[in-house]
Amino acid sequence: MDKFNNLKGIAAPLPxxxxxxxxxxxKQFLKTIKRTGLGVSLFYEMxxxxxxxxxxxxxxxxxxxxxxxxxxxxDNFGCGSSxxxxxxxLKDFGIKCVVSTSFADIFYNNCFQNGILPIVVTPExxxxxxxxxxxxxxxxxxxxxxxxxxxxxxxNFEIEEFRKERLLQGLDDIGITLGYQDKIxxxxxxxxxxxxxxxxxx
Amino acid sequence: MSNNGPKTLFDKIWSDHLVGQxxxxxxxxxxxxxxxxEVTSPQAFEGLNLSNRKxxxxxxxxATADHNVPTINRxxxxxxxxxIQVETLAKNTKEHNIEYFELSDRxxxxxxxxxxxxxxxxxxxxxxxxxxxxxxHGAFGALAFGIGTSEVEHVLATQTIVQKPAKNMRIAxxxxxxxxxxxxxxxxxxxxxxxxxxxxxxxxxxxxxxLKPLSMESRMTIxxxxxxxxxxxxLIAPDQITFDYIKGRPYAPSKDHWEKAIEYxxxxxxxxxxxYDNELIINSDEIDPMVTWGTSPEDVxxxxxxxxxxxxxxxxxxxxxxxxxLDYMGLKSGTKITxxxxxxxFIGSCTNGRxxxxxxVALIVKDKKISSHISGMIVPGSGLVKKQAEExxxxxxxxxxxxxxxxxxxxxxxxxxxxxxxxxxxxxxxSNRNFEGRxxxxxxxxxxxxxxxxxxxxxGNISDIRDFI
Numbered sequence: 187m188d189k190f191n192n193l194k195g196i197a198a199p200l201p202x203x204x205x206x207x208x209x210x211x212x213k214q215f216l217k218t219i220k221r222t223g224l225g226v227s228l229f230y231e232m233x234x235x236x237x238x239x240x241x242x243x244x245x246x247x248x249x250x251x252x253x254x255x256x257x258x259x260x261d262n263f264g265c266g267s268s269x270x271x272x273x274x275x276l277k278d279f280g281i282k283c284v285v286s287t288s289f290a291d292i293f294y295n296n297c298f299q300n301g302i303l304p305i306v307v308t309p310e311x312x313x314x315x316x317x318x319x320x321x322x323x324x325x326x327x328x329x330x331x332x333x334x335x336x337x338x339x340x341x342n343f344e345i346e347e348f349r350k351e352r353l354l355q356g357l358d359d360i361g362i363t364l365g366y367q368d369k370i371x372x373x374x375x376x377x378x379x380x381x382x383x384x385x386x387x388x
Numbered sequence: 389m390s391n392n393g394p395k396t397l398f399d400k401i402w403s404d405h406l407v408g409q410x411x412x413x414x415x416x417x418x419x420x421x422x423x424x425x426e427v428t429s430p431q432a433f434e435g436l437n438l439s440n441r442k443x444x445x446x447x448x449x450x451a452t453a454d455h456n457v458p459t460i461n462r463x464x465x466x467x468x469x470x471x472i473q474v475e476t477l478a479k480n481t482k483e484h485n486i487e488y489f490e491l492s493d494r495x496x497x498x499x500x501x502x503x504x505x506x507x508x509x510x511x512x513x514x515x516x517x518x519x520x521x522x523x524x525h526g527a528f529g530a531l532a533f534g535i536g537t538s539e540v541e542h543v544l545a546t547q548t549i550v551q552k553p554a555k556n557m558r559i560a561x562x563x564x565x566x567x568x569x570x571x572x573x574x575x576x577x578x579x580x581x582x583x584x585x586x587x588x589x590x591x592x593x594x595x596x597x598x599l600k601p602l603s604m605e606s607r608m609t610i611x612x613x614x615x616x617x618x619x620x621x622x623l624i625a626p627d628q629i630t631f632d633y634i635k636g637r638p639y640a641p642s643k644d645h646w647e648k649a650i651e652y653x654x655x656x657x658x659x660x661x662x663x664y665d666n667e668l669i670i671n672s673d674e675i676d677p678m679v680t681w682g683t684s685p686e687d688v689x690x691x692x693x694x695x696x697x698x699x700x701x702x703x704x705x706x707x708x709x710x711x712x713x714l715d716y717m718g719l720k721s722g723t724k725i726t727x728x729x730x731x732x733x734f735i736g737s738c739t740n741g742r743x744x745x746x747x748x749v750a751l752i753v754k755d756k757k758i759s760s761h762i763s764g765m766i767v768p769g770s771g772l773v774k775k776q777a778e779e780x781x782x783x784x785x786x787x788x789x790x791x792x793x794x795x796x797x798x799x800x801x802x803x804x805x806x807x808x809x810x811x812x813x814x815x816x817x818x819s820n821r822n823f824e825g826r827x828x829x830x831x832x833x834x835x836x837x838x839x840x841x842x843x844x845x846x847x848g849n850i851s852d853i854r855d856f857i
Contacts, residue, residue, distance in 0.1 A: 201705075202709070202712070203705050203706070203709050204584055204585075204684050204709070206684075206821075206823045208802075208821070208823040208824070208825060208826050209823065209824060209825075212825055212829075213802050213803060213804045213826075214804070216427050216428075216455075216456075216804060217427070217456060217467075217469035217470055217472075217473055217804070218469070219430035219431065219434070219472060219473060219476050220431065221431050221537075231824065231825050231829060236811070236829075260705060261585065261705070262584060262585040262588070262618070265584055265585070265618060266520065266821060266823060267519070267520045267534075267802075267821075268428065268518055268519055268520040268522075268534035268535060268536055269427075269428065269536075270428065270431075270518075270536035270537040270538060273536075288585055288588060289588075290585075290588065290618060291588060291589060291618070291620050292520060292533075292534050292535065292536060295535070295536060295539065296536035296538070296539075299536060299538035299539065300538070346412055346413075346414065346552065347412045348410055348412055348414040349414075359538070359542055359550055360439075360441070360541065360542050360545050360546065363416065363542065363545075363546045363548060363550065364441075364545065364546060366407065366408060366416060366548075367546075369407050369408055369416075370407055370416075370418070370444075370546065370547065370548060373407045373418055374418075374547075377418070380652075381512075381649075381652060382645055382648070383510075383641035383642065383645035383646075383648070383649050384420055384510075384513070386447075386642070
């Protein structure tokens with residue numbers, strides 16, 4: 187997984203609440219058996235008209251936002267389905283950080299699996315960052331310091347220590363967990379005695 | 389969460405599945421059962437194969453194809469990508485020795501219908517699936533939640549998942565469900581009350597006198613839509629109704645273990661005085677049959693009500709969002725809900741595709757015809773639900789009324805297969821999401837109970853079941 191440390195760039199403003207995973211990547215693109223290639227379909231129905239032509243005034247279709255690495259969005263971003271295609275499409279487009287007042291739990295988890303940093307800010311901070319994004323102010327995100335800066339605004343953000351570590355080092359969860367195989371086996375042995383009906387297979 | 393004090397149902401399941409915990413609370417949680425489907429698993433198996441990793445417990449893993457399978461003429465899947473996904477699942481499950489309910493198997497169906505149907509779902513378990521509606525299984529008092537594909541790979545490889553404990557929320561529903569009000573209306577009402585982010589970070593335990601008499605199938609409808617309230621999972625304490633439902637099913641505990649299992653399951657309900665981070669009390673006597681008018685499951689209104697005005701939004705953002713929804717839905721504020729004319733009816737999905745749902749629909753449409761301008765489709769949740777409906781004569785009632793009677797799958801709930809709305813088409817749907825484009829680009833979805841959808845099919849407009857019978 188890619189490491190995440192510092193990020194500088196223009197942020198695209200998307201002031202819509204409850205942006206769901208169907209909006210981020212519609213169902214017809216879930217038929218792929220690959221993780222890559224979804225960026226072109228990101229926000230498909232907002233980005234393209236019925237004939238498949240770019241809708242010119244949609245923010246990610248306009249310069250310089252078509253090069254954005256950061257997205258600033260309304261409350262409850264990523265609600266709906268568990269499809270990891272949502273962060274895959276963001277990542278493939280080039281988005282490495284999403285800022286909102288809240289995220290749906292599964293989407294939030296999925297971001298960290300793909301080296302994307304979701305940042306939670308207060309409603310007041312979001313208003314200010316949304317304005318800064320609209321003014322094409324350069325954002326600077328510093329994960330080690332846990333700060334997000336845009337022009338005169340500078341805020342600290344919270345992130346769990348374990349998630350931060352993994353992003354900074356680009357670590358893969360499975361590799362870490364496989365280091366605990368003995369503990370998992372011990373757990374299974376103990377539970378097999380207590381709840382044998384769950385281990386008919388063993 | 390204290391170790392010795394009174395515990396909630398969630399606390400008990402959580403602590404019984406802890407393999408390890410870090411100082412910051414990040415936990416390694418053991419997973420008892422893993423359900424797999426064709427859409428969110430190919431990249432997980434690819435990841436395993438690339439790293440030469442094995443599935444740790446193939447016997448604890450069950451797979452089926454449901455999301456993009458056709459519900460008609462399914463011997464040949466004409467959409468190439470869909471076919472490849474289904475074939476990939478068959479290949480992956482075979483290579484890794486995982487039980488796969490293939491399309492020709494009667495047991496095939498929507499993953500959240502067949503888990504309970506086969507007795508795979510049991511109280512006190514941890515269950516995951518690469519699908520957000522895994523919350524359905526919480527109706528059995530199992531901690532069940534949706535995960536992304538990377539986590540699917542993690543569970544396949546390690547039979548565990550990395551998680552932080554959720555907060556506890558309790559929603560007590562007391563009273564009776566009035567005539568014409570179903571568990572679907574109840575959960576729509578709850579989502580309307582707390583909003584689609586209301587449950588974020590929480591596991592919701594549903595309790596109270598209204599729930600006690602409910603069947604397992606009704607309880608599943610409630611837990612199914614917990615995710616629409618933003619919750620990680622929904623839970624209902626197991627009781628005799630739960631045990632009776634499980635007994636004798638193919639993957640239920642064997643006779644040798646049954647008493648021991650009951651003893652364990654009976655220890656699971658929350659202790660008195662257990663701590664909840666949030667509590668909500670609802671009087672179910674006051675709930676009406678509900679429908680959605682907008683493009684979020686929180687956009688609910690009583691069927692006897694009216695399309696809202698944007699000015700009813702409490703914040704400027706909410707007002708904008710109401711206007712955006714009204715524009716998408718092609719609705720005017722102040723319109724009576726029962727004046728909304730429909731084009732399509734979809735009855736099915738993991739929310740309402742079980743046998744009881746179909747029986748209730750049959751009661752309403754028996755000896756009647758669906759309105760001439762309506763096209764209606766009934767999609768059973770599994771091959772076994774289909775078989776049973778045919779044996780009970782329900783399918784004949786549906787076909788005589790003018791419905792199409794299909795094969796099992798997710799179908800028009802998300803329209804990954806050919807069952808989709810056309811732009812501008814308006815659908816009464818028993819499914820769980822009314823997002824923009826969910827059932828087809830430009831399609832307009834009104835969520836409701838199977839009973840309301842059936843009545844609406846006959847009338848041609850959204851209808852109040854209480855005026856109908």
